[in-house]
Amino acid sequence: MFRTCDITGFKVDLQSEKLIRYNAVFAVISLLFAVVAALLLVLTRYQPIHLLGAEWYYRLVTFHGLNALIFWIIFFEIAGLYFGSTVILNTRFCSPKTGWWAFALMVAGLVITNIIILMGKADVMLTSYTPLKAHPLYYLGIILFAVGALIGVILFFGNLMIARREKTYGETMPLVAYGLMTAAIIAVITLATGAIIYIPTFLWSLGLINNIDPAMYKLIWWGLGHSSQQINVAAMVSIWYMTSFLSVGGTSINEKVSRSAFVLYILFICLASAHHLLTDPGVSSAWKVWNTSYAMYLAVLASMIHAFAVPSSFEVAQRKWGYNKGLFQWLSKAPWGNPAFSAIILAVIGFGFIGGTTGVIFGMEQTNIIVHNTIAIPGHFKGTVVIGTTLTFMGITYYLIPLIFRRKIVGFKLAQWQPWLFFIGIALLSIGMIVLGQLGVPRRHWDNTFSGGPFTHNFNPAVDFFWVITLLGGIIAFLATLIWILIVVVSVFWGPKVNGPQDMQLTISPLPPEGKPHKGFEAPGTLVLTFLFLLVFLALFFLNWKWLAATWNVN
């Protein structure tokens, strides 16, 4: 059963639409859990408040990690995969019944895991490094969730096969679907690695296996833990391309190169998991350097290609619409009133300048040592998964509400501000945490004063200032997330119905007219911004090496 969307003209499988809706709803619920925990955690780590006791601190670190990095992200990605493989490819859902089974498994996993954590039976944090042992139901919950997600990914490939067989798309898959296919392939790698490590750990927690080697556990677990975040990267970049197309009619200036960049992700991005083991003595430098440098840089190259291709797609389209004056008129005349557009542009900036730069610097064996196991590492995550992926997912939701849920966005004025507020909050939080880490503040530590410990440490006095910045950023980001959740929930459940294009608050742009052929660069503004990015990156790179050199007095 299909309906034809009166706004986009897409053929929408009704079963697929229902599955997209339910997965998206559970994504939002997970995000709510994650941010409530996040606020309590930041209020605990800020020493003058120090809200929670040690037990609840570690309990909520576990709860926050799973809900933010696993449940929120993967529920949303499964919704995205179903959208990409049916709506964008104009095809039917291959097996809706199996889709509902997958969904049920994922929900069961979420419920079981969260209950066990809140009962205090799994204070092991997201990584659950052995020999820390949680209740068997904790591992079972994660396994159920992962099996459900894996079925969802297999259904995505099933939909792709139908679309290909029935020739529902042109000569080649659209770029957005291609990016989602990349995310799905990375998801297979991730979930298979998850099975390799979580099934024996589950048996160990039941007492059926005597021992899990901690070094082996860490190696394999990070194949899951880090690669799962690479699913986000591929899904996020796909949404960037989609938003450029929807908001200004932008397309990649060289689709072949953009596709090649996605292939580089498939081949090399999962190897970057190795940088979590950079200070582990068990693996050799050759293994570390190959996986975190030579191979990973090919994935970094892919990100740089996308970082140029996405803004340039906006620029070229805007120039074709006539915003051709100077270097940046295309940017100043961009549809900033469209919250999806502003969210994506802010996500690109934050992901590149904060997440990307720190990712490369912290991912190197040498400079990693300055920040390893400090709060700078979760600060880096905030610059990738939160300011990048979460803000992108928030942005595209503003399109999903009218197109998939068929409701108008309630509080549209607030929605226009929300991405900016979230960006400011997370940028402050992330930068605050990164600087704190550079000043030696540890991560996952309940008490910054080390009270009652065998030793103490006097931090640089600047630490106090950056704790305030971190707290401020955390509170602003929390409020911005609540605003987003409120807008989404009220719009989806009580918002006025969308009856046609006249009710659409966000623009769906047609393709821009073909511009006159011209000499010189296609996207000079983006080129200037790229050089600015490279300058910032070089400055940070140099600063970190200088910092490293100053750590030891070498004569």
Place this chain on the structure above:
Amino acid sequence: MDQEQQPESKPTPFYRMIMDDFMLLLFLGVTIYAIFYLLWGVMELSNLPGIPDEIKQNLLK
């Protein structure tokens, strides 16, 4: 009629055949990761010498 069908029978370029074959890309992605990250890492950890018994006994005391 024949002239109309001609563009359809144009052979797909090799580059696009590779790029569009998601099973091949899945195979390559899994294989590269399995060899360089997993197997290589597991082999290195498996070949680590065990803790000498003397030290082990001291630690377990």
